[in-house]
Amino acid sequence: MSVRITDIREVTKPIASPIRNAYIDFSKMTCSLVAVVTDVVRDGKPVVGYGFNSNGRYGQGGLIRERFRDRVLDAPPGTLLDDEGTNLDPDRVWNAMMANEKPGGHGERSVAVGTIDMAIWDATAKIANKPLFRLLAEREDRTANPRVFVYAAGGYYYPGKDTDLLRAEMRSYLDRGYSVVKMKIGGASLDEDQKRIEAVLHEIDGEAQLAVDANGRFDLETAIAYAKMLRNYPLFWYEEAGDPLDYQLQAALAEFYPGPMATGENLFSHQDARNLLRHGGMRPDRDWLQFDPALAYGLCEFQRTLAVLTTHGWSAARCIPHGGHQMALNIAAGLGLGGNESYPDLFQPYGGFPDGVRVEAGRVTLPDFPGIGFEGKENLYREMAALSA
Structure with missing residues (x-):
């Protein structure tokens, strides 16, 4: 054939x-x-x-x-x-x-x-x-693990969204089985963001962990000011404080923030990933890498990025890709990544899981659909089938 x-x-x-x-x-x-x-x-x-x-x-x-x-x-x-x-x-x-x-x-x-x-x-x-995750595992002579950690990304700024609505959003994620939730910071004053963080922590009350994401907004002075505030809370991570290519800022920030940090979603090649590990002060025992294969030349390039990680003493298990899509879920299950982002209520129908897949104790189990599994997500596959008709 x-x-x-x-x-x-x-x-x-x-x-x-x-x-x-x-x-x-x-x-x-x-x-x-x-x-x-x-x-x-x-x-x-x-x-x-x-x-x-x-x-x-x-x-x-x-x-x-x-x-x-x-x-x-x-x-x-x-x-x-x-x-x-x-x-x-x-x-x-x-x-x-x-x-x-x-x-x-x-x-x-x-x-x-x-x-x-x-x-x-x-x-x-x-x-x-074959499901993509099983094909990938076979190519690497490893055992696929279809059960993948996912966290709920949300907490965006929205017209009229007060702390009560923010708390209700985060509660809805816990009710759907997530054990880690994420919210945005940096779009308001430090004092207001602190109140938002404390409101969410009060709501989840130890039932889940909270990550925060600044989307690269801060200069070094502001990133440090936030770090001094954030280190008082038991956060899952402090994400992308400064410009993604400002490796010096990222390295300097580690002196002020002992907890886990995360970055990498806006780095689009294995060369940029290598520079982050060389110069960004990232710590392989606690920090997280968020390279998104769909934005960074795809899985072929992502495998070169994983090779860079190995060279620099990092485990693939420290990668939790950005994007919330089924491609990264398959890569996580097939190549042993630490998990994947999820957008429970946003960017539909492209994000999320196949129909019937539920989050249980912060994890999902991938079904055995051939390929990536888009056919198992009815509202998404309807869009895809129309394109290929």
């Missing part, structure tokens, strides 16, 4: 919401939805892989349609296959996408490539008739 990619389709979809964090609002947010169509036929229909980009970055239709799509479709079909010629080789497809690209400049193109890469891996696992 020979395999060919016959088409790559993209549509830009709105995921707008009136919420905001410390840096941006999401009122005009979009994402790209991609379908990779193959000539492999199952049950009378072609096998199609699907992908989309994570929230926080906009749709990448221009780059996908004008640059990366045609490189894949124009490549000699045999050059995109594995050694047996019976399935796609995602790394070879990735190399075709990145042909004639200069190094550096990991901004928007990393999102475009990561979106297509997600669809390629979905198609590859479907052709193999």
Whole structure:
């Protein structure tokens, strides 16, 4: 059986919401939805892989349609296959996408490539008739663990949202089985944020842990002022205090904040990850890394990032990716990451889990759908099937 990619389709979809964090609002947010169509036929229909980009970055239709799509479709079909010629080789497809690209400049193109890469891996696992997490574990000669830690990300600033509504939101996450919840900081004064934090801690009252996220808003002075306030509370982590590329700020902050810190969701290559570990003062015994494969050139690049972690004495178990999508869930289950972000009420239908999957004691168990498992999420698959029809 020979395999060919016959088409790559993209549509830009709105995921707008009136919420905001410390840096941006999401009122005009979009994402790209991609379908990779193959000539492999199952049950009378072609096998199609699907992908989309994570929230926080906009749709990448221009780059996908004008640059990366045609490189894949124009490549000699045999050059995109594995050694047996019976399935796609995602790394070879990735190399075709990145042909004639200069190094550096990991901004928007990393999102475009990561979106297509997600669809390629979905198609590859479907052709193999295996869940992606099991395919990944087999490739690494390891045992997949379909039970994955997830935390509930929310606590955004919202017009008219007072501490009572914030507490009710966090209570709803506990009621749905989460053991860690996250809220935004940095979009109000330090005093107001402290009141918000104390309100949430009072609400969860030891039933769960609280993480806080500044979304890169602070300069060093403000980051330190917050650190001195935050260290008085038993937080799960203090996330992305300053600009993601200001490694000196991150390193300096460790002197003032002994608790766990987290960052990395806005680093889009293994080179940037390496610089964070070299210069950012991150501590492998307590801190967390949040690289999002969907934003950072995809799983092919994420595996290079994991190799960088190993070189610098880090475990993959210290990675909890940003994004709240099923791709990262599969990677966590297949490659032994520490867990995954979840957006219980936001960025639908792209976030979340397959229908029927419930959070129990802060964890979900992935079902055995072939590929990434999008077909198990009815409202999302409806959007995907329309693109590939």
